[in-house]
Amino acid sequence: MDLAGVKMVGDLTLWLKDINKGHVPVVGRKCVSLAELIRMGARVPPGFALTIKANETMMCETGIGNKVHQYLEGFEPRSLGEFSSSKRAGNDILQIMKGVRLPEDMRDELFKSYEELCGSTGIPNVAVSVRSSGPESRPGLFETYLNVQGKEELERKVLACWASVFAPRAIANRVQQGGVVEGEYIGVVILQMVNARSAGVLFSVNPITANLNEVVIEGSWGLGESVVQASVAPDRFTIDKRTLELKESIINEKPREVILTSKGTAVEAVAPERKAISCLSEEEIKELVRLAKIVEIHYGGIPQDVEWAISADYSFPDNVFFLQTRPVVGVKWGSKYTDKPPGKSAADHIADLMVERITR
């Protein structure tokens, strides 16, 4: 890996604002996409990353890496693709990792960066989220921790995040993909927690009808977990991408929301008068769409799947936050342009499409 010219704050941590496109091998995809969102003018909560290298260093210096290696030698690698043995291995490795602490230098650097974050936000023991950021995007594979407060807790959650590389489903996934069983090293991204009034996802294209000229937003009250975990039917807005006109809004009854508590998060009942009203104002919708269009263009027109949150602590437009963006996957884009049937010549097919396009 050529790191010439890469600006390193420390070997182990990097602030989001100092991260650029070339840093994927250093801090992972999620961190880089957050950094790019900032450059594109989207609001992203302040935060920093623990590097992929830090993960590797931790595994070596604490001797955990060796222990895991030795433990896994007792397995026939392919058998780990099966649920029962990957589950056993995962649980055993979690036991091996239990009680381990970060190497001292790393802990110091983590705490120093965290104190700086507390300083810059003006909040002692500022609440943060702790998420994985691997060199490859693996949505939903590793653990995420919300509303983490204080240095000690932060250290535990960073370690837990790294331990989740050995969660049974992660092991099984690696084996199925033909990867190294012992795992991959991942970065960790630590962001100030958004005290979300509403949150959800945005698709820069309509993922259901595959209409590329529509943006679809789904959202609910409280933290994004409510939508992501599909525990409530979210509000759903369809917007014309060109005119930003709201074409359709479906406001659902939202009986529950996930909120921040002093110890983490909790599911609470939504006050009756808020249940059936829209979780987004029209100006918030427009702002989300406007930003999403920029993001989509930035990524070469590839449809994006964005996680967003509206903060209860700020007023519009400073309350609109982007927490993640990645390409929309798993949608077959519909088209008026048909595939070429086998046996037909390329020129015939192109000429037909051309004529259809003009005479449609």
Added chain:
Amino acid sequence: MVEWKAEWRPKRRNHLYVLSYEDLQAYPCWYLDSVHSIPPWTPLFAWSWAHHQRYGDLWAAETLGFPTCRGTDWREVDGCGYMSPILVTDKTEQKERATRFREHLRPFIDDYHGVWSGVVKELMDRYQRFKAFDVTNSTSSALWDHFDEVFRFNYRVWGLHSWVMYTLSGLYALFEDICRERVGIDDTSAVWHRMIRGFDNKLFEVDRMFWNLYERAVELGVDGVIKGNPLDEIIPALMEDERGDRWLNEANGFRGFLNEHGWRMPRMMEFNCKPWIEDPSPAFSFIRQYIDKSGHFEMDLRRPEIVKERKEAEQEILSRFPDSQRDWIRSLMEVAQKAGVFSEEHTYYFEHMSHSLMRRAGYACAKRMVDKGLMEDPEDFVFLLPDEFRKNIIPLCLDYRPLISERRLHYDEYSKRLDRPPLIGELADDPQGAMEYMAATKDDVMMKISVGMEAVASVDYKADLYGNPGAPGISQGTVRVVSSEEDIPKIRSGDILVATTTYSSWTPVFPLLEGVVLDSGASLSHAAIVGREYNIPVVIQTKEATKRLRDGQRIRVDGSRGAVWILPG
């Protein structure tokens, strides 16, 4: 009945295709061609456009059987071109035309190279004959024939021009549409821009020769003579010594270069500018700019990287389509890529050559009238119309001086009127309706080359100016606002060219530039194509760059996002 508005009505009627009262009734809307005819044309060029380009467009659309449109009709209003598409609205008729159109498309897809080299051969053979004609010593009857032939051939030039343009631009637009709908990429995407660059074209070949001439001048030690003398005294100064003489006259020397490639004009859609073969000053100022810049020919340095990126972009786009569909997508992509090359290099074969030779024929006729005292200055040939030449070539007795001074008065008046009504006719007060009428042609030529997509304004980059991405990359440099070709010699290495639009005759300064910012433009505009090839960021469709930016300002240009920042200091 649509009645004249004062600002619509032409002040003079020189010929049949000056906008008339019947035209107002018969066509719902006339659209100003601001790309080509602002500033307004001389009477002879306006005549030629209204006759030859009009023929070419209608002939091509009708020959091809373009399903929804019989081509574009043209009228002149005081030196400006106004166009109006002729729609085919009847579905049955569209279907019949489509059958014909489909057959005409086939050779373009199967063997574009064959089609295009046939066109180039037809044009170049004819030009070689025209060039070989001795306009000074020929008999009057031969000159008459020559004049007629050169002017008549311009019908064919425009016919072929539109014939290729309709087909290629349509295929380009089809490919873009398919990419947008199926894989979410369009011509504002960075990968799209990488995919359509990295090809050679005739104009770059000429730039390369310029660079060779510059290097040869340094080698022979005559670069000082080129730099140290007024532009019009360079040739005499060079002829004074043996090295200068070699630079001019050796094989691959300057004279040979001019004779082969000097048939291009600072303003290609006009007759009143001397082509380089007559006045090599622009050529010398390009060479001087290269002397100031020195170093390497940028394209040579960047080309391998750009070609590599293009191949990666092709793979990236193809990889998003299912395996089973990649063969025809690749065929279509290859034709679409040719549209960029054609859009750029065709001016060399069509406009520059043809118009230079028309100028040469008209000027030669005028010269004979000047010798008889029937005209004051041969440059005044642009105030006469073709029949007026024919009327006098042999008799040489009609005194055209009063007619010319009358036309000149008219020209002097209208050429200052730059604020022409963009729309004339029934739909003039309904711009949206007018645009919808135009869009019904499904004619992608207008949309891709001159109109462009509306820029999506965004406040996010905190930029001072927003447009559309024309060519990718980010750079910084000094603003140089260019309002006409006269400003071109002022450009220095490291400048960012800011203009309403650019012309193919400006291509040689691109290696000096750090970027280009335009008021207008689309993905197949000259600046976007050349910028991509030279790896210079280009922002198009800013609407107001020439109004907002001033010479000497430092700016940052982001050609991938279509944004421009004015830097402090």
